[in-house]
Amino acid sequence: MSSQTEHSAESTAASTLPRERYDLVIRGERVLTTSGVRPREVGVRDGRIVALQPLGNALEGDEVVELAAGETLIPGLVDTHVHVNEPGRTEWEGFASATRAAAAGGVTTIIDMPLNSIPPTIDVPALEEKRAVARDQVHVDVGFWGGAVPGNTSSLRDLHDDGVFGFKCFLLHSGVDEFPPLDADEMEHDMRELASFDSVMLVHAEDSRAIDRAPSPEGDDYAKFLASRPRGAENIAIAEVIERARWTGARAHILHLSSSDALPMIRSAKRDGVRLTVETCPHYLTLTAEEIPTGGTQYKCCPPIREAGNRELLWEGLQDGTIDFIVSDHSPSTLDLKDLENGDFAVAWGGVSSLQLGLSLVWTEARHRGIDFETVVSWMSDRPAQFAGLTGKGRIAPGYDADFAVFADDDAYVVDVAKLHHKNPITPYAGRALSGLVRRTYLRGQVVDGSTPRGQLLRRGMID
Structure with a gap:
């Protein structure tokens, strides 16, 4: 032949x-x-x-x-800062409604915060109770943070061994009595414990003493509320976190950065090798204090939305890598807790509902600043996944979970609260025109339809 x-x-x-x-x-x-x-x-x-x-x-x-033309396949987003509130405050939100909202916004993995549920996730029995409630009703994958509160140091290792992704603490009153704050010395003590098994301490960094000395926030004037949560309170607390992390060698993470004043010391700490990461949120990148109307308590969150100049510096911090990624800090409540009738910032619940809207919000602002789409998606997928140790999430690459969103970046829409999947129809973005729409979301290669829960519960390093 x-x-x-x-x-x-x-x-x-x-x-x-x-x-x-x-x-x-x-x-x-x-x-x-x-x-x-x-x-x-x-x-x-x-x-x-x-x-x-x-x-x-x-x-x-x-x-x-x-x-279709105009559609981009992107990795499913990873949101490591979500308050689901179930069990105990399920009228505020719940696993079914929160994960539907997440999927509608292209988010395929969330990590639930340890507070606002009752009981809070501060010991293994509470964690198992939360898992039992979540199982069989989640539409995206769900992991859990543990909580660090006074007196539960002995529970931290057990929670870590049971699969939490790290631990959250407050340096001032959390807003709910069942999750009390640590003082700086208690935080340092717990950081040393976490360093022994290389976990991470997530810190709500506002200094209680500075806030106690600030003006009272009563009434419907947002300027008074803003003055009651000064940048200095955030800056002092962040400095405390940095030094305690430096002394202990522990990993520390600054939650929901709103004060641009803190960026220089964060840069310095990172240059020094302090094991520090930082997040910010869509509301700090898209909203400004100047636009908040009298009595607009739907805008109230802590730390607060600050001035336009502050917002622009946060964008610079993202672009130069000082801020590591963007997450929602979805912290919903019932309508009555927002005190919409009176608009009193002193009594309204502090939290913004945005889980379904995050990608559109950030992309709308980013494209005006000439920031490319790939960078935006990385801030909301790959980087938070890396932070949490979710090695199979956040990228379209062989070996990764087939978690995707189909995003039409030129589609435009106006936010209609009646079309949001959050349990309570309130958001500061109502009526806002946004660019970019999630048309479909896939979890492990299957379309999330909102009726058949296919999400799985995640433990650190594994699926439950």
């Missing part, structure tokens, strides 16, 4: 071999990979990404999805 005939026979044999088949194939001109937006085909099997090939390779799947 001639060599030409042999080659022809080999080609014929190769063409008759069965091609590899996938459960799901998604094809499109715009797939956000680790090397940027590329024309790609994504092959999914058993809920994981197993193939990522150039568009045109004609991967075969039991289901094949062709992205």
Whole structure:
């Protein structure tokens, strides 16, 4: 047989071999990979990404999805700061409603905060109670933070061994009596304990003494409320966290940074090798104190939304890497707790509902500043996933979970509270025009439909 005939026979044999088949194939001109937006085909099997090939390779799947013009396939977002409030305050929010809202916003993994539920997640029995309630009703994957409060140091290692992702503490009253604050010495003591098993302390950093000496926030004037939570209170507390982390060698994380004054000391601490990470939230990046109306308690959160100049410096902090990522701090309540009738900032619950809106909010502002879409998605997917140790989340790459969102970055819409999945129809973004819409969300290769809960409970390093 001639060599030409042999080659022809080999080609014929190769063409008759069965091609590899996938459960799901998604094809499109715009797939956000680790090397940027590329024309790609994504092959999914058993809920994981197993193939990522150039568009045109004609991967075969039991289901094949062709992205439409203007759609980008992005990794599912990871939100490591969500208050679900169940059990105990399920009228504020709950696992079913919160995870529906998350999926509608392209978020495929959340980590639930330890407070506002009753009991708070400060020991293993409370953690197991929360898991029992969450199981079988979550539409996205859910993990849990533990809490550090006075007197529970002995419970921290047990919670860590039972799979929490780290621990949250307050340096002032948390807003609920069942989750009391630590003082700085107690925080340092617990940091030393966490350092022994390399966990992380998440800190609500506002100094109680500074706030006690600030003006009273009574009434419907937002300027008075803002004065009652001065930047100095945040700056002092962040300085305390930095030094205690320096002394103990522990990992520390600053929650919901709102004061741009703190950025220089954060930069300095990071240069010094302090094990410090920092987050901020959409409300600090999109809203300003100057626009908040009289009695607009839907805007109240702690630390507060500050001035426009402060907002621009936070954007700079994100772009230069001083701030590591963006999360929602979704902290909802019932309408009556927002005191909408009186608009009194002194008595209204402090928290912003935005879990469903985060990507659109941040993208709307970012594109005006010339920030590319890939960077925005990284701030809200890959970076928080890395922070929490979620090694299979936040990227479209082989071996990662097939968690995706289909995002139309040029779509525009106006926020209608009646269309939000949050349990209570209130948000400071009502009526706001936004750019970019999540059209579909996939969890492990299956579309999240909002009716069939397919989410799983996560433990540090594993699925429950």
